[in-house]
Amino acid sequence: MKLEGKVAIVTGAASGLGFASACGLAAAGASIVALDLDEARMARLREQIEPSRLLLCAGSVAEEAHVAAAVDAAVARFGALHIAVNCAGVADAAKTVSKGEPFPLATWNKVIAINLTGTFNVIRLAAAKMLGNDPGDDGERGVIVNTASGAAWQGQVGQAAYSASKAGVIGLTLPVARDLAPHGVRVVSIAPGLFDTAMVAGMPEQVSKSIIERMVLFPARMGRAEEFAALVRTIVENAYFNATTISLDAGARMSAR
Ligand SMILES: NC(=O)C1=CN([C@@H]2O[C@H](COP(=O)(O)OP(=O)(O)OC[C@H]3O[C@@H](n4cnc5c(N)ncnc54)[C@H](O)[C@@H]3O)[C@@H](O)[C@H]2O)C=CC1
Numbered sequence: 001m002k003l004e005g006k007v008a009i010v011t012g013a014a015s016g017l018g019f020a021s022a023c024g025l026a027a028a029g030a031s032i033v034a035l036d037l038d039e040a041r042m043a044r045l046r047e048q049i050e051p052s053r054l055l056l057c058a059g060s061v062a063e064e065a066h067v068a069a070a071v072d073a074a075v076a077r078f079g080a081l082h083i084a085v086n087c088a089g090v091a092d093a094a095k096t097v098s099k100g101e102p103f104p105l106a107t108w109n110k111v112i113a114i115n116l117t118g119t120f121n122v123i124r125l126a127a128a129k130m131l132g133n134d135p136g137d138d139g140e141r142g143v144i145v146n147t148a149s150g151a152a153w154q155g156q157v158g159q160a161a162y163s164a165s166k167a168g169v170i171g172l173t174l175p176v177a178r179d180l181a182p183h184g185v186r187v188v189s190i191a192p193g194l195f196d197t198a199m200v201a202g203m204p205e206q207v208s209k210s211i212i213e214r215m216v217l218f219p220a221r222m223g224r225a226e227e228f229a230a231l232v233r234t235i236v237e238n239a240y241f242n243a244t245t246i247s248l249d250a251g252a253r254m255s256a257r
């Protein structure tokens with residue numbers, strides 16, 4: 001799908017991979033509907049994207065009403081919705097049992113609600129709008145890009161909820177692509193390795209250095225948000241990507257413990 005004149009909703013757009021994706025799609029000519037809980041940080045998009053092609057929506061991907069309002073606003077303001085990029089996510093961690101205390105169910109529910117249910121909430125509401133689009137080349141009406149994680153396959157200590165949520169994103173990719181293929185909507189997920197964003201900013205330098213030296217194959221550094229955004233753009237523009245999860249991780253393999 002050519003990006004010029006298209007409309008994209010990007011969740012988690014206030015920070016990191018979502019911010020870079022919103023900027024990258026806008027630079028290629030798309031109008032952007034940004035959805036994030038963090039209204040203040042999201043406002044930084046105004047410095048990168050011209051006002052006539054930017055709509056900021058404060059809200060949670062886990063709330064039906066918030067996402068419904070954002071996709072309605074996209075169509076009301078820009079006339080259609082062609083692209084959805086799911087980047088909103090959290091990485092709250094806990095051990096299954098720690099010092100005799102079981103994993104807090106509230107943490108489990110939060111991570112699943114945002115990373116997995118939130119992703120599907122955006123997919124279903126955005127796809128319903130995409131089905132109203134006039135078909136383009138090959139009958140294409142829309143593209144959905146989700147963010148999984150290498151942790152789906154190689155979760156570390158404390159990542160039961162996070163890994164399960166991301167495995168869920170990978171799991172839904174094929175059946176949703178099958179559901180939407182007859183309507184000309186593609187669905188692709190990206191599984192990033194370690195990227196230099198706010199989500200990993202709290203990691204002690206020693207830990208990140210050790211992960212990079214021992215577990216990242218080449219190039220031995222964290223990923224840059226712009227590299228993620230470049231893949232999002234490629235997925236949107238290249239109609240032959242569908243129903244798959246693409247690793248973007250410099251060959252990272254995590255250790256056993
Ligand atoms: N940074 C990394 O190394 C990796 C990140 N990921 C995934 O990439 C996605 C983006 O992560 P980053 O950009 O690194 O993190 P980030 O922390 O920089 O950005 C995440 C954004 O999501 C927003 N958000 C959180 N909960 C939300 C909700 N309920 N509704 C709407 N927005 C919400 C936050 O306000 C924040 O702006 C996440 O799904 C994360 O799990 C996956 C693999 C590696």
Ligand SMILES: C[C@]12CCC(=O)C=C1CC[C@@H]1[C@@H]2[C@@H](O)C[C@@]2(C)[C@H]1CC[C@]2(O)C(=O)C=O
Pocket residue numbers: 091149150151156192193194195199200202203204207
């Ligand atoms: C658990 C990690 C690594 C150790 C640390 O000090 C801090 C962390 C919090 C953020 C985690 C870190 C690592 O496991 C990799 C992930 C899970 C990171 C959040 C996103 C992350 O980069 C990922 O999903 C990788 O695939």
